[in-house]
Amino acid sequence: MRVRRLAAWAALPLAVTLGLTACGSGGGSGGAGNPDAAVRIEIAEPQHLVPTNTNETSGSQVLSALFSPLVDYDEANKPHEVAADSVTTSDNKVWTIKLKPGYTFHNGEKVTADNYIDAWNYGAYAPNGQNSSYFFEKVAGYDDLQGETPKAKTLSGLQKVDDLTFTVTLNEPYVDFKSMLGYTAFYPLPEAAFSAPGVLAEGYEQAPIGQGPFKMKGSWQHDAKVEVERYDAFPGQQPKVAGVEFRIYQQPTAAYADVLSDNLDVIKTIPTENLSTAATDLGDRYQESPASSLQVLAFPTFQEEFSKPEVRKAISMAIDRDEITKSIFKDSQRPARSFVSPVVAGYRENTIGTAGAFDPVKAKAMYEAAGGPKKIELSYNGDGGHKDWIDATCNQLKANLGVDCVGTAEPKFADLLTKVKKKQPVGLFRMGWVMDYPSMENYLGPLYSSTGSSNYYGYSNPEFDKLLAEGARAATEDEAIKKYQAAEDLLAQDMPVIPLRYGQNNFGHSTKVKNVHVDLFDRVDLLKIELA
Amino acid sequence: MLRFILRRLLQMVLAFFGTTLIVYALMFAGQGDPIQALAGERPVTPAQRAYLTEKYHLDATGVGGFFYRYFNYLGGLVQGDLGQSLTGRQISDILAAAWPVTLKLAVIAMAVTVIFGVTAGVIAAIRRSGVFDHATLVLTLLVLGIPTIVLAPLAQYFFGVRWPIFPPTAGAQPSFYALLLPGIVLGSLSLATALRLTRTSVTENLRADYVRTARSKGLRRRRIVGVHVLRNSLIPVITFLGVELGNLMGGAIITEGVFNVPGVGFNLFRGIRTEDGPLVVGIVSVLVVVYLLSNLVVDVLYAVLDPRIRYE
DSSP states (O other): OHHHHHHHHHHHHHHHHHHHHHHHHHHOOOSTTOTTOOEEEEEOOOSOOSGGGOOSHHHHHHHHHHOOOSEEEOTTSOEEESSEEEEEESSSSEEEEEEOTTOBOTTSOBOOHHHHHHHHHHHHOGGGOOTTGGGGTTBTTGGGGOSSSOSOSSOTTEEEEETTEEEEEBSSOOTTHHHHTTSGGGOOOOGGGEEETTEEOTTGGGSOOOSSSEEESSOOBTTTEEEEEEOTTOOSOOOSSSEEEEEEOSOHHHHHHHHHTTSSSEESSOOGGGHHHHHHHHGGGEEEEEEEEEEEEEOOTTSGGGOOHHHHHHHHHTOOHHHHHHHTTTTSSEEOOSSSOTTSTTOOTTTTGGGGSOOHHHHHHHHHHTTOOSEEEEEEETTTTOHHHHHHHHHHHHHHHOOEEEEEEESSHHHHHHHHHTTOOOOEEEEEEOOSSSOHHHHHHHHHSTTOTTOOSOOOOHHHHHHHHHHHHOSSHHHHHHHHHHHHHHHHHHOSEEEEEEEEEEEEEOTTEEOOOBOTTSOBOTTTOEEO | OHHHHHHHHHHHHHHHHHHHHHHHHHHHHHOSOHHHHHHTTSOOOHHHHHHHHHHTTTTOOHHHHHHHHHHHHHHHHHTTOOOBOTTSOBHHHHHHHHHHHHHHHHHHHHHHIIIIIIHHHHHHHHTTTSHHHHHHHHHHHHHHHSOHHHHHHHHHIIIIIISOSSOSOOOSSOOHHHHHHHHHHHHHHHHHHHHHHHHHHHHHHHTSHHHHHHHHTTOOHHHIIIIIIHHHHHHHHHHHHHHHHHHHHHTTHHHHHHTTOOSHHHHHHHHHHTTOHHHHHHHHHHHHHHHHHHHHHHHHHHHHHOTTOOOO
8 A cells, every 4th residue: 555655656746747748749839840930030028019118129129010110211321201101391390291091000990190199199198107208309298298297188299180191390490300200109009009098008018009011910928929920901011921920038048049940030139159159150141230339438527537538538549449349349349439320321430530549659648648547447237248348448548558447347237327327436437329210419419418318427518519409400401410510529529438339230040031131220120031 | 734734834824924025125125226227228218217116116215115115015915916017017927927837847857857866866876886876976976066057058059959859949838848958957956966865865775674674584676675765765855856846946047048938037037137126026935935835745745755754
């Protein structure tokens, strides 16, 4: 008897295992073997899937399948109409947007001007807590929608003309407004998205209804995948694949292993630890494309020892950017010598001039003449893989300026920002910038204007602010660019930050797909990708 | 026996609230700026900050703020509401999706440990100082010496990418086969320990008087080892396995990340990274309950293995 009882205990784990086997074989692994299968693209778990609430790349990648933007960008990153028929203005203040007829939402609703107006009002209304609400701050009436109990529920600057036309009135003339319209925040929402006017229906986010080339297949499976399939009634350019499976990964190394074994089709960012072998692993399936990001070292200009532009320039001259991008980043980023990225119109090479030319002798003489500090601290966030290049930069500063230099890691970027905002002495600190829309202004306004949202270094130059305002009010884009370039020249004189590197998309794909393009927003172009 | 189990279950309730308090306090103390952590390096607008601050009571700071937020959390917990993560998902939904996956993984790892570890341990003990004994000694030392953070990517590279025997990642709704490799990797560490433990324990018991008696009675060797010796040798192994079950679940952070298994470790990692207090507290509290339960099962198993042990 006892023996049998023991045997029963021992059999328990075995039985459970067998039971699991039975469950497993029923589920199947799917995907492989079917030539019409969807392409599989790696993303991280999106934070949100509501257009006005999505400002990270994974969510906007999914939304780019479900929605068609008003405008998109051409090779030169100038906007051209897609879902819009025309976007016109006479004074850069009142913009008339005419929609192309024939667009329908995936539930059959016709797309009208109201869908845009409702969606944008929802996004701008502060109590809705939308992440991208600041995109509407240029629209007239935005301030009335802010605060805990806003005065108004709708933007006074949005006016419907007819079913397919509406006007947008801005607070101030803004020449680049058309460029802004390509961003995720400006997608429309169907009536079905709202349970009452201004109230988003519960569960909309789990299966968003859009007007784009793909529609949802099932709903958002958290931590697992989001599947979409071709929407046949889409009047615009049809995609070349039947569907897309956005597969959610926590770690890019896992996605990379899957691409190597054809278990996944596209990885948008090859993890740093695999960069050195990616070219041999993938051959010509390893690709690069320009990205909009810019890495800088910023000065707390409010601190006495960094208040002189000569000190800041000398530090810039003592850094050998080319060497660091080559030896630390294996050329996966490019050295930067301007304040705007090459991906926007109006970019000029080497606007910082001599301050960007590596010249240790001159740098040291200039640094000593200006009385720079004997000890330099470089602060960075320890969770982003910045240690190597910070240490390399420190070593260069030690060798070239004869100063003592230490790299200080804060656990997260948030911790670093908290200290900087409190004006605690952190020394120089690293910052990265990714554009919201392709415009020079987006690299200048938020970062260096006196009231800029990300101006953490206390830089304030009335002349600079004035040039930016003039640029925004300019009659044409070309005139605006001239003003912005003049503003950039002022930055080059003052050097509130040291531009170091431009980013680059390093992506790879499996043998099952071809024509893979990753755009400036780190999104795979779903209209171009094809099965091989 | 029943009273014993009941008492333990009641203690568990207390332990559960105690851990939530401690974990909540730790998360609270370590919290910097969760709103900025969520946004990464993007600037956060004042409107968004105000919205999230109000929703999660992030403006309640200091000791008073801690207790305010903790009791708020407990109030929800008593009603079965684990709260929302910072991205607005119900934590109970996250847990409901993650636990079955992790449980599957842990059971596979456990099965690997029991089937291979205990069997090999017994064989090594019977053929002490033989080739098998020495070979397993070297192998287990090797496995014990390699941390999972190295072992998991290596196994993935060799058995998933280089020689594609297994799929390199498990992914969503993984099949049993896809979970096998992560399960073996996860179980390998406890397999090594279980093997050494079994070997020592069986070796000792083989020298015991009752074995000599059994042998002189003319019992077959298979019966002596399989019933008399093994049963007496399993007590330390069972103790170890009980604790290990909890370890397997909580310790799966690395394995689940490498093999992209959307389980508990996967979510815990994200929760810690984004300073998502409620999510971390929810996961850790359930982990504690699993530990307590598996320990209870071990205690009950003692009585099954050794009739001399009685609980009151």
